[in-house]
Amino acid sequence: MHKTLATPRLGLLGDSFIYAGPNIQADVCRHSVTLACALGPEPITIAAEGRSWQGHLLAIRPFLKRAVASGPAPVALIDLEPSHPRYNTFSCQAPDASVTVLDTARFAGLLSCVQGFADQRLSGSQLRAAVCLHVADVADSIGPEMPVSAPVLQMMAAVRMDPASDLGVLGRRVGLPARRASQLFVSALGLTVRQYALAEKIRRAAMFLGSRRPLTDIAQLCGFADSAHLAKVWQRCYGMCPSTFFGGRLAASHGNLDLAWRQQVSLADAAQYPSASPVLRRGSFAP
Template identity: 90%
Template sequence: MPEHAATMHKTLATPRLGLLGDSFIYAGPNIQADVCRHSVTLACALSQQPLSIHAAGRCWQGHLLVIRPFLKRTVDTGSAPVALIDLEPSHPRYNTFSCQAPEASVTALDAARFAGLLACVQGFAQQRLSGPQLRAAVCLHVADVADSIGPEVPVSSPVLQMMAAVRMDPASDLGMLSRRVGLPARRASQLFVSALGLTVRQYALAEKIRRAAMFLGSSRPLTDIAQLCGFADSAHLAKVWQRCYGMCPSTFFGGRLAPHNGNLDLAWRQQVSLAGSLANRWESGAAD
């Protein structure tokens, strides 16, 4: 085993998670899981061993893979460490990936071209990169990857308004949102799906998951977190979390991940709330 790989294995004896507001970064010793989640995932190998993604009867391998949302897949890194960057639907470049042609379920990228991204996740895994510097680095490198996939596609004002409303209240339904933007429900739904590649209901569930993740390190009971984030109960939260991340919530919420342990980075605390950002973007667009 190469020296850097051996060091990485030792460093990642326990997982590390960074909360960046509209994205997450996770580094762990290895992953073998069946998952299906709403986020765009950038999967990065942290050793010389490539990753393997199995989905729809196909297998993709590489050191840097981009995975579309809602793709049911099996992730297998063997015994090798891995880092995952998940872009939430609220991320400004989410639709660059989510609105690709259906055949682009998984895209293998040139690891040499995006060596900066791999260095970034290595730095996070080894606890050399954290806080605002981590958030800035991830933002920069994700934008670089997104530009290689396709151009940035602006989101219309009605969709931005609906996104902001759901962020403030995930219980908002399509009827409420369509009235807010002054459009028929069917037209509002079409605009939303066309812009982001997912439905209002899927976006609302993603927001509930994002809210739940913000309680990591809080030591609050799972029942309280489920109630505060709009889930029916803790069993509902556990079911959704297991489907999305392939691990039970206790792995994340059971106290193993905490800032004082050095394996939970709360970079999102330095980030302006997306609701405010969306409102500002909408007001700017309306003024143009």
């Protein structure tokens, strides 16, 4: 195994994140678009919907329940959240385009980027810029950029402020009936408002990675019913129990977690507001 990956690395980038770690054997179903990159000679195998795909670089559409297996070498994953500007390029593809095997020669820059992250040569603003550049390149090969309309952007902003917002409230905010607002949202992003709200809760929870905060506190602040609900959702998305991420194994103080969110959450600030709407502020992570 690559010596720098004895412990996984995780870079949090606001509307995406990058993970590099040991080989993967997991059954997952994520809300995010995933770019899976093999960091060794063995390809990654994806099995879903009675089919299988194999390659060193694969683009996986969201909400695809799949089994993922890699060889003995490390792997890297780039996950694009629904708020990412190119998310809908992947999510609104035809149903049969569940997994796309990408040309490693054409996207050698992306593989070099994730290898640099795995080797701890790439981090911070350079990492964010490189990921943004190479993800846009991959997205352009999948389909054209599809700008999101103003009403949908308004609904997305409202859900980020309060993931508990229902369709009636969101529809009134943009001057549309609830049914029409829902149709517009799904058409633009390829997921429902409810799915988007859950994705936002997961994104908020990820802000606490490495904080060693109790899972109960994190669940409450991020709008989950309880810690069991958060644990169930996290396990389904990432194939590992949340303690792997929120406990000591990926503690920021050990330098194994690259916290690079555009905005970080403070428990002191969030405690002053309803649990569904923690306040976000710029600044350092509140340990």
